[in-house]
Amino acid sequence: MTAEIDPQLAQLYKDFDAYGLLPLWTQREDLMPAVPQPAAVPYRWRWKEIHDLAVRAGDLVPVGRGGERRAISLANPGLPGLPHATPTLWAAVQYLGPNEVAPVHRHAQNAFRFVLEGDGVWTVVNGDSVAMRRGDLLLTPGWAWHGHHNPTDRPMAWLDGLDIPLSSALNTEFFQFGPATLDDRSTPERSRAERLWGQPGLRPVSALTDLPKSPLAAYRWEHTDAALTAQLELEDEGHEGVASPGHAAIRFTNPTTGDDALPTIRTEMHRIRAGAVVPESRESASSVWQVFEGDGVFLLNGERLEVGRGDVVTVPSWTEVRIEARGDLDLFRFGDHPVMERLHLYLTDRTNPATTEGPLR
Numbered sequence: 001m002t003a004e005i006d007p008q009l010a011q012l013y014k015d016f017d018a019y020g021l022l023p024l025w026t027q028r029e030d031l032m033p034a035v036p037q038p039a040a041v042p043y044r045w046r047w048k049e050i051h052d053l054a055v056r057a058g059d060l061v062p063v064g065r066g067g068e069r070r071a072i073s074l075a076n077p078g079l080p081g082l083p084h085a086t087p088t089l090w091a092a093v094q095y096l097g098p099n100e101v102a103p104v105h106r107h108a109q110n111a112f113r114f115v116l117e118g119d120g121v122w123t124v125v126n127g128d129s130v131a132m133r134r135g136d137l138l139l140t141p142g143w144a145w146h147g148h149h150n151p152t153d154r155p156m157a158w159l160d161g162l163d164i165p166l167s168s169a170l171n172t173e174f175f176q177f178g179p180a181t182l183d184d185r186s187t188p189e190r191s192r193a194e195r196l197w198g199q200p201g202l203r204p205v206s207a208l209t210d211l212p213k214s215p216l217a218a219y220r221w222e223h224t225d226a227a228l229t230a231q232l233e234l235e236d237e238g239h240e241g242v243a244s245p246g247h248a249a250i251r252f253t254n255p256t257t258g259d260d261a262l263p264t265i266r267t268e269m270h271r272i273r274a275g276a277v278v279p280e281s282r283e284s285a286s287s288v289w290q291v292f293e294g295d296g297v298f299l300l301n302g303e304r305l306e307v308g309r310g311d312v313v314t315v316p317s318w319t320e321v322r323i324e325a326r327g328d329l330d331l332f333r334f335g336d337h338p339v340m341e342r343l344h345l346y347l348t349d350r351t352n353p354a355t356t357e358g359p360l361r
């Protein structure tokens with residue numbers, strides 16, 4: 001090709017390059033594909049493999065000031081060299097051994113923890129000690145001080161999710177170390193945040209201003225489980241409430257606004273009945289799923305990925321997803337949907353204007 005190129009044209013391209021210029025006409029398809037073409041790939045991490053490696057890291061790597069966290073990133077193989085699960089989302093397994101403390105710091109990036117198994121760690125968020133137990137979602141909104149401590153003789157591991165890749169793409173990262181020691185090592189059953197905000201539909205009159213980030217630090221499994229159970233019972237009784245047939249779902253929300261619990265990260269729990277299917281769909285948002293309980297299959301662009309307890313699956317934008325539950329399947333999911341929705345960039349295969357004539361919202 002290059003041999004046949006008009007020498008004047010070749011010189012033009014050389015001169016473009018010398019002046020920091022690039023012609024659109026040779027690149028249009030890469031810059032403007034018909035539908036999203038993510039570099040990130042659909043991928044599954046097995047819980048047993050991650051967990052065994054986390055235990056080994058626990059034996060070999062101390063946790064303390066500097067490194068701050070013994071967290072192991074789930075790095076998407078389509079994004080080589082980057083500790084990113086998707087272009088916007090960071091997922092990791094963090095491991096805290098008996099009597100260890102992860103020091104206090106804060107950062108602009110939003111974070112949460114989701115607990116697959118175990119208990120015994122308290123995360124201290126802006127001076128409020130929050131117990132971490134199986135099935136709980138714990139929030140660390142951007143710029144909240146936070147450290148973790150494990151006063152027990154048992155190790156604990158959990159899933160961390162953050163919007164680090166979004167923050168680095170936008171160059172909005174800020175970070176600050178807190179005090180060298182975590183002074184508050186208290187172990188209350190209920191945090192102050194839950195005592196103030198944790199009763200459904202009830203808001204303290206002392207706090208009527210809406211907040212962009214949820215003030216509720218913990219969403220407890222007993223409530224999540226009860227909500228999912230009720231949806232499926234209502235379905236059995238012939239009433240509305242499920243997300244789709246045999247598929248119950250809840251979203252964790254900010255009690256002051258009803259929006260997503262974190263401004264940049266959607267968090268949800270799904271329960272799919274044994275034998276039920278969530279049919280194929282695509283969306284212009286990326287997600288990470290973790291199997292909380294049960295087993296089944298994720299079909300991602302037609303590729304079958306068997307999943308069981310603790311396994312983590314990443315679903316890049318515009319990947320066709322179908323989920324089949326073998327036994328009853330409980331799934332935690334987080335995604336970048338709030339960002340896409342706020343920017344009016346959220347589309348699905350049912351609203352893609354190129355195929356439906358529908359207007360861009």
Ligand code: 1HN
Pocket residue numbers: 069071092094107111146160162164
């Ligand atoms: C962080 O602060 C935590 O607080 C976890 O547990 C993972 C990954 C990168 C940067 C900060 C935590 C993190 C992190």
